[in-house]
Amino acid sequence: MKIIAIGQNYTEHNKELNSKHPTEPVVFMKPDSALLKNNKPFYLPDFSGDLHYETELIIKINRLGKNISPQFAHRYFAEIGLGVDFTARDLQRKLKNDGHPWEIAKAFDNSAVIGGFLPVSELGDIHRIEFRLDLNGVTVQQGNSKDMIFPVEELIAHVSKFFTLKIGDLLFTGTPAGVGPVKVGDRLEGYIFDTKMFDFKIK
Secondary structure, three states, X not given: OOEEEEEOOEHHHHHHXXXXXXXOOEEEEEOHHHEEOOOOOEOOOOOOOOEEEOEEEEEEEOOOEOOOOHHHHHHHEXXXXXXXXXXEHHHHHHHHHOOOOOHHHHOOOXXXXXXXXXXXXXXXXXXXXXXXXXXXXXXXXXXXXXXXXOOHHHHHHHHHHHOOEOOOOEEEOOOOOOOEEOOOOOEEEEEEOOEEEEEEEEO
């Protein structure tokens, strides 16, 4: 399986990071070693002093596909989950300024937290999915899939031009505004609507 992630897919998040409005999806990858599952704790790495959470809806691919048309994209997933794309913001900032790739700031071990998944049939309109992140009991991110710059169907169509999608692949769809740093002892709880999708601590 592979993890395909989308950056800069929410306008307000782009504003908070002073990022340009993209004209097409911003795509990057994470290896399978980035996965962190089952509410296991996240251990702060020693190579970053500014580690940020980014909460995102996740699409789980359930069919083999290539060059998928947006109108048929809904056939390639049946579940949507929630996770965290951890980012070493200090590393990312330096690498961007130097014009270098920034995979090490995004794709390091355990940087792709995944919680549970819900059937699309239970979620209603996938373009109106509300989600949030609570940090130590306080809501710090609130998002809705209606605010995506590129909706799920367009993301699947775009990435399938370049990568054959396989069963079990995960597509992180971008984060809304409200990203911020974590520290040892923090507790992160993620929700789709009122259903808790993950609950883990920072160590």
